[in-house]
Amino acid sequence: MRITLIAPVYPLRGGIAQYTAILYLELKKKGHEVQIINFKRQYPKIFFPGKTQTETSEAPIKIDSKIIIDSINPLTWFQAYREIKKFGTELVIFKYWMPFFAPCLGTISRLSRRLAKSKTMMIGDNILPHEKRIGDITMTHFILNSTDLFITQSETVKKDLLSLKPNAHYRNTPHPIYNIFGDPVQKHDAKVQLKISADRVLLFFGFIRRYKGLDILLHAMPVVLKQLNVHLLIAGEFYESEEEYRDLIKKLNLEDRVTLYADYCPNEKVGQFFCASDAVVLPYRSATQSGIVQIAYHFNKPAIVTDVGGLAEVVLDNVTGFIAPPNNPEKIAESILRFYAEKREAEFAKNIEIEKKKYTWETFVEVLEELAGVAR
Structure with missing residues (x-):
């Protein structure tokens, strides 16, 4: 299967980037043809509370990706769609963790479904955010209605999904082990x-x-x-x-x-x-x-x-x-x-x-x- 992953990965940092890298390697191991479309800007600086969005590790998981998406620039969303179509993508998988990304990911998902005839799948870390803001439900409905398939990784997220989209095609399966940090030491x-x-x-x-x-x-x-x-x-x-x-x-x-x-x-x-x-x-x-x-x-x-x-x-x-x-x-x-x-x-x-x-x-x-x- 030809799969496009849409998620942060190296040179971006964090647990989601690490998760994406492992998933990419596991999908390749199973014989799938996989590409990653990465973010060139996840968060505007004024919205990011940390020190840096880029990886500082001396031992990063370096995965090749196409660095295209700017979360607040719709022109790059269309560019991402064109890469999805060019690759002959059968399945688009994206990580979703907060409503801020709903307009970007939802638009790419809709374009991929309608014009590239790709199935789209959300791996939902959260459906509803930990820290709620005005507009969250509206944006969440937008992305849920833009997506074909869903993976949740806890009963809590599953319940949130079904409360907003009762007819969702989904599977609930646990978050896998992070196995990239070396063997235990004394x-x-x-x-x-x-x-x-x-x-x-x-x-x-x-x-x-x-x-x-x-x-x-x-x-x-x-x-x-x-x-x-x-x-x-x-x-x-x-x-x-x-x-x-x-x-x-x-x-x-x-x-x-x-x-x-x-x-x-x-x-x-x-x-x-x-x-x-x-x-x-x-x-x-x-x-x-x-x-x-x-x-x-x-x-x-x-x-x-x-x-x-x-x-x-x-x-x-x-x-x-x-x-x-x-x-x-x-x-x-x-x-x-x-x-x-x-x-x-x-x-x-x-x-x-x-x-x-x-x-x-x-x-x-x-x-x-x-x-x-x-x-x-």
Whole structure:
């Protein structure tokens, strides 16, 4: 099958770019002819809260792509369509994660369906955004009505899809494991690399926005520290005020209990952070699914998560981690203390070795191929 992927990929950075690169390689492995149409501008600078949109890693996944799309320039959307038609595309697959991209991706999808006679498929990270704005539903309806087929990766996203498009042709299949960050290293060695000497280490990983609940975890830490010495390792770029979090760390007297790596984590350092840690904590206020758990599973690391979105579908309570109620620092602290008191790390890691077998890219591509055979 001749497939065009429309999504960010190298030289752009981030989890979606990494996901696209792996999907491209897996589709090629199955014998498909694949091209990628990339963004030359994802976000106008005034809308992007991070430091840079381009990859800074010393070990990026370099995938060839046609760098065409400007999210706010409709002329480039038509140029992308022409490349889709020129390639003889049978299936257009695009990643979708927020309504800002609906006009761009929806227009390309409509042109591809009507003029190039291609099927179009959305891989929906989110159908409805975490942070809602006026016009979101209108733009979401536009892109849903522009698309033939849908893949969702959690029950939450599936329900959002069907609430807006009850007759959607879709499959729901889990987010695959991120397997691009190297093999696990010894915990001691990872700690040495990061200059961490604490015996017990928890990790909060990924870009920092309010819905991810880092402030809730920080409020949980004093409760934990009353009973146990634990160090919190935070690795992620701030997409909101860094100063507010630093002030909170100071207010809670956590300066000596927190290591803050306030930047985007390049590929070659990801393994260090996960391997230095006993468990990963996701204290989210809201979620759909999370690639962070899939990175943790790659390194056989347990996860302590809140019961929001699709997190509880991936983390099995008392099997591969613990699930706590959201917006409750005391309950998160309780789960952390239980994790250490019951010495569950080795048991959970062994269970993860078994559980993560269901999250392979081979399975994901098989579901994608089966769905692509569904007639319009």
